[in-house]
Amino acid sequence: MPIMKPVSNVARVAGRRPFRVSIEGNIGSGKSTCIKFFEKYQNVETHTEPLNEWRDVSGHNLLGLMYSDMNKWMFPFQHYVHLSRLKIQTSPPSNPNITVKMFERSVQNSRFCFVENAKRQNFLEDPEYQTLLAWYDYTEKCLDISLDLIVYLRTSPQVVFDRMLKRGRAEESEVPLDYLQQVHESYEMWFNSQDVGCEVLTIDADKSIACVKDDLERYTYKVLGGNHTN
Template sequence: MSNIRSVTNVARMLAKRPFRVSIEGNIGSGKSTCIKFFDKYPNVEKHPEPLNEWRDVSGHNLLGLVYSDLNKWTFPFQHYVHLTRLKIQTSPPCSPNITVKMFERSVQNSRFCFIENARKHDILHDAEYQVLNEWYTYVEKNLDIGLDLIVYLKSSPQVVWERMMRRGRAEESEVPLEYLQQVHDAYENWLSSPDVGCEVLTIDADRNLDAVLEDLERYSYKILGGNHTN
């Protein structure tokens, strides 16, 4: 694990890139709210999930399609998600004053959380899984996609299911609690792995919003890169 971190840190310094922070968590765990908390920092470039891109791929709502039929649409959806995350994660900062790049979920999340979950539950055929894995392996070897910190908004599936029902996104209306449990388990497996590749800061996201925001304030020095410099 230390070797992985060293490689990531060297690559970051050589590229003179911003400190990369991925906000991770289940559907409804508060990722968007977490990112908005850092609006007050002008040195932070923030990227919520590109939902509108997923809803209109030349007229096709891939987000709606994947929720309507996971078995049929997970493969093309994950292909496109991988592309959009890759663009966000590797694009140069919008300003020379940007020292932190923060985004909602990551390329690594797609590969080690959602794709692994789809394989485990036979949502992806093995051939589809291998194609997506080859995509990720090529990208990892040829581009700097390294993360410097993961902020994990850890939540209970029942809690996020209730939140999801309250916010009422059309595409999420038929997402079962069972699927949220699967995503939760996939997160736990990924982020407890010794090969996760960077530090993981875990925040209890089952609590009320004020408590979560207090933690974000408390750990803001770490989340914003601490003593890391370009």
């Protein structure tokens, strides 16, 4: 059953910007499917992860390079991911009728999940790690990157490993089960820390897509900020 976890009293200023919802979860947890579920609402602007952008950074497949050699390419990849997520998260809505902005993963995810995991696994040297922390700290201080809700599609590493192999993305062919376990543990640590800053709606995404969609339907009013229209 989905779990709502209140984390802080950080509130969105009414009328200042759209309600921001980050869809979070491991590789293969169903984030894109979740976002697609909400595309039917005309007041919602959705953004999937910019994979094509990461595959063509002036002709370089940065995503593929990162998976092929994490020690060598993790730093430039995370640097570019932060930039691309920042543009999605802070850009103005496409039209004035948008009241909800929904995106696949967040700037906060990069900082507290993937960067932290990369440091623990020694994919980042300490100067690289400190550079990424300084980049995030400056961003948080100077820009409004706050979230209003996180939808966490919680999965077991073995389940998403099987899904990942089945969908067959080229860059993911070299991703081991151990890495998915690390990402899972990083999510769990993040959501049990003081660094979340908003409510977390946890959904059991080990279940079938149909069951997950039922949960999304049940919590649509909450996910869309309590004020949505068809």
